[in-house]
Amino acid sequence: MSEIDQIIADSLDAARDAAVEAAGDFGVGDYLGSKVEAGARQATHLFDCPHPGYYGWHWAVTMTRASRARYATVNEVVLLPSDESLLAPVWVPWAERLMPGDVTPGTLLPTPDNDPRLEPGYGGGELAADSDPAEWAQTRAVVSELGLGRERVLSPIGREEAAERWLDSDAGPGSPAAKQAPGQCVTCGYFVRLGGSLGRLFGACANEYSPYDARVVSIDHGCGGHSDLVADERVARLPEPVFDTISIDHSLFD
Structure with a gap:
């Protein structure tokens, strides 16, 4: 390995000034050493980057000296990562990053061929x-x-994926509401079955008081708004009150 040019080695202050100018608010930390680049009279001074968002990164200031020149000049200043650096995740195309519910009013989602x-x-x-x-x-x-x-x-794949997604949602048979419901949606008067093959498993809720109103629900889903509930069952049974026997506000019972 060739030795660093002495004039470039002595240009540490000029390299730091160039790094400080390029870094701005990021700041420039401790000197980390230098490395000789390919070619004569060219080397890079390295400085730590103290910014917390760029852990492990360093400023690299490449200095060069023309033949017979008595001083070195700045070739480039860059911020580079090391093996332990915090890096941004690998870029993923927008179409692959799209999540359910990302299509909002005014958003256009092209359908791939x-x-x-x-x-x-x-x-x-x-x-x-x-x-x-x-x-x-x-x-x-x-x-x-x-x-x-x-x-x-x-397509058949589209129907299968939709069915699996709906069955796994909170409008499917495994939700807490379905497990505590007095009856299944398929026996409810507010249940409107879907047309086509998906109608064998799903329908829409038409009970405006149900949290599932206007939503697709499975036939074995259910909620507390089942149409077959009798009047006595529609009244919520509250637990017996528990009183603090040390201090009772008797005005509540007057």
Whole structure:
């Protein structure tokens, strides 16, 4: 390993001044030594970075000296990590970072062409050009009534993923509300079953007083708003009061 150029070695103060100027509020800490770079008359001075958010990072100030020059100049100043540095996590594309509920009002979520949850739907468009206008109008009405005419529909994978997600939610059979309910949703008058294959397991709650109103619930879910509750059961039974026998406020009973 070649030795550091003596003029560059003596340029420690100039290197620190350059690091201080670049660091700003980050600050410059203790001197950590130097290392010789490839090429003649070029070396890097290293300084610790004391900023708590950059643990293990250091300022690297590369100094160089032209041939026959009597002083060294600053080549570059950079903040570099070490093996023990606190690093930012690996960048993940936005589409992979998306979480349930991230689509808020005004947000647009493009659907990828290869989304496994979807498959091509039947629009009947290939029949429109050769059909009589009146017949095509009837066909289009039937297609719309059946919920068809969409470019994409749920694939079997999409239905399975939705079913698993809904069953595992608080509107599924394993939630505390379902375990304490007097009856299952499938026997409730407020239960509106979904159409299609998902209707075998799910429906929507139409009880405005239930916390599950307007939500998809499983047929074996339940809550305290079951339609079959009789009047006596609708009254909440409160526990007997417990009194402090040392100090009773008798005015409460007047």
